[in-house]
Amino acid sequence: MAPTQLYQALLRDPGRPIWVRLHRVLSAWAQSKGFPPPDAGRPRVDHEHAGSRLVMERRAGCGRYILEEPVEGGRLRTRAVFLDGEPGWVLVTVEREGDTRPDVRAPGFVPAYLRTARITDGGIHLVDRAEVLAEDEVHRFLRVLTEPRRRVPVVVASPGHGDENTSRADRLAEATAGAGVVVRLADRRTEHLFNRLMGDELAVYGGAIRTYTAPFDPASERSPYRHPPMRPAKLREEGALEKIADGVIGRASAMDLPPEVRRSLPVVLRVLAGRAEVAELDGAMAPRPTPVDPAREELRRKMMALTVRPAPPAAPPVAAGPEPAPKPEPTPDPAAVVAESPGPDLAHRVAEMVVKAMRQDLDTALGLAAGADTGRDVLREVRTLGLHLAGLRELIVPAPPAGSEDDLRLAHELLREEYAEAVTAARVLEERVRWLERTLAESGHPVYGLATPGEPFTPASLAETLVEARSRLTHLVIGPTDAAAVRLDHADPVLSRTWAAKAWDALLALDDFARARSSGEFAGGFYDWCTDGSGGRRVIPTGMLAMRESASVTGNAKFSQPRTFPVPAEVHPHGKIVMEAHVKLRAVGYPAPRMYFHDDSGGDTGKIYVGYLGDHLPNTRTN
Numbered sequence: 001m002a003p004t005q006l007y008q009a010l011l012r013d014p015g016r017p018i019w020v021r022l023h024r025v026l027s028a029w030a031q032s033k034g035f036p037p038p039d040a041g042r043p044r045v046d047h048e049h050a051g052s053r054l055v056m057e058r059r060a061g062c063g064r065y066i067l068e069e070p071v072e073g074g075r076l077r078t079r080a081v082f083l084d085g086e087p088g089w090v091l092v093t094v095e096r097e098g099d100t101r102p103d104v105r106a107p108g109f110v111p112a113y114l115r116t117a118r119i120t121d122g123g124i125h126l127v128d129r130a131e132v133l134a135e136d137e138v139h140r141f142l143r144v145l146t147e148p149r150r151r152v153p154v155v156v157a158s159p160g161h162g163d164e165n166t167s168r169a170d171r172l173a174e175a176t177a178g179a180g181v182v183v184r185l186a187d188r189r190t191e192h193l194f195n196r197l198m199g200d201e202l203a204v205y206g207g208a209i210r211t212y213t214a215p216f217d218p219a220s221e222r223s224p225y226r227h228p229p230m231r232p233a234k235l236r237e238e239g240a241l242e243k244i245a246d247g248v249i250g251r252a253s254a255m256d257l258p259p260e261v262r263r264s265l266p267v268v269l270r271v272l273a274g275r276a277e278v279a280e281l282d283g284a285m286a287p288r289p290t291p292v293d294p295a296r297e298e299l300r301r302k303m304m305a306l307t308v309r310p311a312p313p314a315a316p317p318v319a320a321g322p323e324p325a326p327k328p329e330p331t332p333d334p335a336a337v338v339a340e341s342p343g344p345d346l347a348h349r350v351a352e353m354v355v356k357a358m359r360q361d362l363d364t365a366l367g368l369a370a371g372a373d374t375g376r377d378v379l380r381e382v383r384t385l386g387l388h389l390a391g392l393r394e395l396i397v398p399a400p401p402a403g404s405e406d407d408l409r410l411a412h413e414l415l416r417e418e419y420a421e422a423v424t425a426a427r428v429l430e431e432r433v434r435w436l437e438r439t440l441a442e443s444g445h446p447v448y449g450l451a452t453p454g455e456p457f458t459p460a461s462l463a464e465t466l467v468e469a470r471s472r473l474t475h476l477v478i479g480p481t482d483a484a485a486v487r488l489d490h491a492d493p494v495l496s497r498t499w500a501a502k503a504w505d506a507l508l509a510l511d512d513f514a515r516a517r518s519s520g521e522f523a524g525g526f527y528d529w530c531t532d533g534s535g536g537r538r539v540i541p542t543g544m545l546a547m548r549e550s551a552s553v554t555g556n557a558k559f560s561q562p563r564t565f566p567v568p569a570e571v572h573p574h575g576k577i578v579m580e581a582h583v584k585l586r587a588v589g590y591p592a593p594r595m596y597f598h599d600d601s602g603g604d605t606g607k608i609y610v611g612y613l614g615d616h617l618p619n620t621r622t623n
Contacts, residue, residue, distance in 0.1 A: 007094035008253040009178030012120045014087040021116040029109035062268045074098015106177040122151035130169035130182040135190045150214040160207025175245040179252035207232040459500040461489045475514035484614025506583045512538040518606030549580040565611025592616040
């Protein structure tokens with residue numbers, strides 16, 4: 001069984017060398033568990049005690065500390081990897097192997113390490129205790145909350161009765177050290193000012209505790225429930241603080257590592273393993289140059305040229321006389337440039353340019369289709385391009401702004417491209433593992449040496465996912481949801497690749513389930529199917545599934561009507577039905593795509609009907 005990550009914290013440390021302070025606090029922590037004092041002069045220490053093992057190793061500028069401990073039902077592995085830099089970093093992770101889930105909390109050495117220097121993550125100071133926030137510090141604290149580089153959640157405790165919340169805040173700070181920041185509002189005046197600046201929907205008061213997830217901007221926040229509150233009555237229940245700590249640590253652990261850490265971490269591990277020279281560490285943290293696509297840059301340049309205001313006509317000649325002093329020409333106002341641009345005409349010209357840019361792809365696809373090879377791949381590409389070109393009739397993508405922001409935009413797009421590629425690679429590996437598991441289950445013998453199946457289909461867009469599903473998945477019926485899917489493809493082309501991969505996995509799992517259910521091979525529901533993923537069956541994480549909507553949604557026509565989709569008369573005599581079950585392709589954020597379906601695999605048709613694939617439908621929170 002693969003290990004499960006329980007905790008992750010990225011600690012930015014400006015002090016060099018890091019290992020002196022890290023070694024000291026880790027040694028004290030290890031000794032509290034019965035290990036002998038490690039020799040700081042040795043580059044590698046390896047001790048065993050009562051079934052536990054401690055490994056401490058370092059080379060010039062980097063190192064790794066690992067503690068493995070037995071726990072009921074498995075083992076717990078705590079690891080701290082560090083690299084000296086300006087600043088350097090320490091990556092602390094906790095993983096478990098086995099079925100038992102121990103309490104999730106920060107390793108015991110982390111609070112002590114946070115006291116050794118000004119440790120940060122994402123531009124904010126990480127401390128080992130709950131900070132007390134006074135009224136005159138509220139505005140400064142709001143800058144911390146809205147810091148765009150912030151990665152860790154921030155927990156805010158409002159004043160309650162007695163010292164209850166003081167104790168709760170201290171316990172939370174210790175449990176989430178390194179993965180979160182805990183702040184306690186000093187008094188009612190501080191609480192009143194904080195809530196007035198935050199607004200009613202994001203306030204915390206009366207002894208409640210609220211967690212503010214990153215990123216955060218109270219002026220544009222669309223979903224206050226991204227920042228979950230816990231009322232005083234709930235706080236008094238057993239396990240309430242553990243639940244808050246789990247949420248904080250879970251959100252911090254789910255954050256992607258910064259690019260420079262992702263680049264340098266493999267180098268550190270190779271150096272420690274002796275497969276790379278120490279000299280490679282020097283360039284490991286250097287930023288990667290951002291490649292520029294010449295074709296995209298040329299298209300952007302042409303589109304920006306359309307927005308340039310024409311030069312004013314030359315002034316008429318004047319009679320000869322003393323030449324007046326030239327007046328400085330005023331700087332053009334960008335807003336005025338846009339205001340004076342011919343709006344509809346500009347939109348049509350931009351749309352024409354975009355379509356022309358896609359014409360070559362369309363001509364290529366049609367040429368392939370007209371040739372001898374009219375296979376599934378070509379047909380899928382032609383249909384997908386058709387959906388996207390149809391979507392362009394309703395959508396004009398504005399030209400990107402000129403100036404220094406272009407570099408940041410391109411760098412951001414590159415990071416998202418890399419993330420999408422990583423998701424694709426993980427899906428390929430997962431598909432091969434699933435094939436091996438299924439083959440082993442069917443044969444009962446090892447299959448080493450056998451060829452694995454070909455590369456799995458990896459959709460480039462939601463539209464392509466729909467096209468492929470209609471042609472391959474025989475136990476699914478895809479409804480008229482193309483327009484909603486195409487809108488998401490055009491709204492965010494990079495993330496739509498990730499959503500498309502998740503949607504395709506979900507559709508494969510639904511088709512596999514419907515086949516088993518309709519044949520009598522399986523008797524439960526789709527949630528049960530995904531809970532027990534044995535035998536190589538296709539499943540998705542149950543955290544992506546919601547089999548019911550809330551009563552406030554189904555009981556209100558304003559919200560139930562958008563979730564009503566067509567089905568055959570054999571499924572419902574009215575030819576349509578409210579679909580509550582849905583797959584969350586993105587849990588939170590905006591957009592948050594959803595895929596709604598109705599399961600009739602155990603009914604007369606033996607199929608599952610997918611009614612919708614698109615952006616989040618309206619509910620009580622969005623309205």
